[in-house]
Amino acid sequence: MTDQLDIAFLGLSLSSSWGNGHATTYRALLKGLDADGHRLLFLERDVPWYAQNRDLADPEFCALSFYRDVPDLLARFSDRLASADAVVVGSYLPDGVAVIDALLGLRNEGVCFYDIDTPVTLAKLDKGDEAYLARRQIPRFDLYFSFTGGAVLERLERVYGARRAIALYCSVAAESYRHTGEPASWDLGYLGTYSxxxxxxxxxxxIEPARQLPQMRFVVAGPQYPATIDWPANVERIEHLPPARHASFYSRQRFTLNVTRADMVAAGWSPSVRLFEAAACRTPLISDCWPGLDELFGSALVVVGDTTDVVRALTVIDEPRRQDLAARAQACVLRRHTGQVRAREFASALRCLGLREKQRLPRQSRQARV
Incomplete structure (x- = not known):
């Protein structure tokens, strides 16, 4: 690369992975962009539930600043938002509609949307729910980056008026997700916030496989699970697992489970970041089924539909087969789904907008880059 882009992001959270999957998605992408020399600013709404659970308050790969509300955002960051090569607004941004309107008042081009929840977003819009994005705003974005690929991209353009919709799947920071060499603690694990x-x-x-296999060990990590859930005795619960512990968590599982939200199953082509993280750690994958899964992973995972399928996978698959599944999934992810790969797809799409190209700027301190 011989040029550098100046990109500002406004997203749900970069500083805290508590109760959301956005933080790790942004971290992998921004690390990849930083490695290629782009100038990056991430602006995050300062809200108490993330402020109390920050696991990355001072990232090395971008400048991170917090704002109180939309007036505070404009008072402190208007110049930077107006002058950046591109401004990218993420889904579930607090007061997102007002933020987007403000940005469109500051600049006529280079405003993009990154939807990390595309099927959920479209289901909300179809019900008239415009909590973080108004339907009228979609045609104003130069690019609509979508967590979901496949037929949803055409729908975004044809039905919702997006100028150009591009799949930008989540990814994994491969340098942080490797097998740790620890022995297995669980036969099957799951990482995800309650839904x-x-x-x-x-x-x-x-949960039902755990009941049928009392001799095996299971684990569920993630916050907000109701106290009313009847967990079997052989299911361990971890309330919150920060990203620094993810690699160890995956490495200690014989298999990891992927469960997909209903809207994303219906849309298809919506791979969870947990799939990429576990595969990068060389942990074999068991997943529910949805359109696009075979195209993204081929036969490098076990697709299940019911309890019997899971019990069979845990009891029948032998060690050579388990290791083969893990190796093929890892190879797929490291080749196609790292933060570096995704960052180059992202930057290439921005350059296609005709944004002004700059000479590479010298490396600066984080303070100077705000």
Missing amino acids: DDRQPVLERLL
Whole structure:
């Protein structure tokens, strides 16, 4: 690369991975962009639930600043937001509609949207729910980056008026996700925040198998699970697992389970960051089924539909087969789904907008880059 882009992001959270999957997605992408020399600013709304659970308050790969509300954002960052080569607004941004309107008042081009929740977003819009994005705003974005690929991209352009919709799947910071060499602690594990629509699937694909296999060990990590859930005695619970402990967590599982939200199953082509993280750690994958899964991973994972499928996988798959699954999934992810790969896809799409190219700027301190 011979040029550098100046990119400002406004997203749900970079500083805290508590109760959201956005932070790790942004971290992998921004690390990749930083490695290629781009100038990066991430602006995050200062909210108490993340402020109390920050696990990355001072990143080395970008400048990170917090704002109180939209007036504070504009008072302190208007110049930078107006002058950046591109401004990228993420889904679930607090007061997102007001923030987007403000940005469109500051600049006529180079405003993009990164939807890390595309099927959920479109389901909300179809119900008239414009909590963080208004339907009228979609045609104003130069690019609509979508966590979901496949047919949803055409729908975004044809039905919602997006100028150009591009799949930008989540990714993994490969340098942080490697097998740790620790012995297995669990036969099957799951990492994810509680969700009403995922819970019946988790019951079917982990909790019931745990009941049927009392001699095996299971684990569920993530916050916000109701106290009313009847966990079997052989299911260990971890309330919150910060990213620094993810590699160890995956490395200590014989298999890891992926469970997908209902809207994303219906849309297909919505790979969870947990798939990429576990695969990078060389942990074999067991996943629910949705369109696009075979195209993304081929036969490098075990696709299940019910309790019997999971029990069979845990009891029948032998060690050579388990290791083969892990190796093929890892190779797929390291070749196609790292933060470095995703960052170059992202930067290439921005350059296609005709944004002004700059000479590479010298490396500066984080303070100077704000």
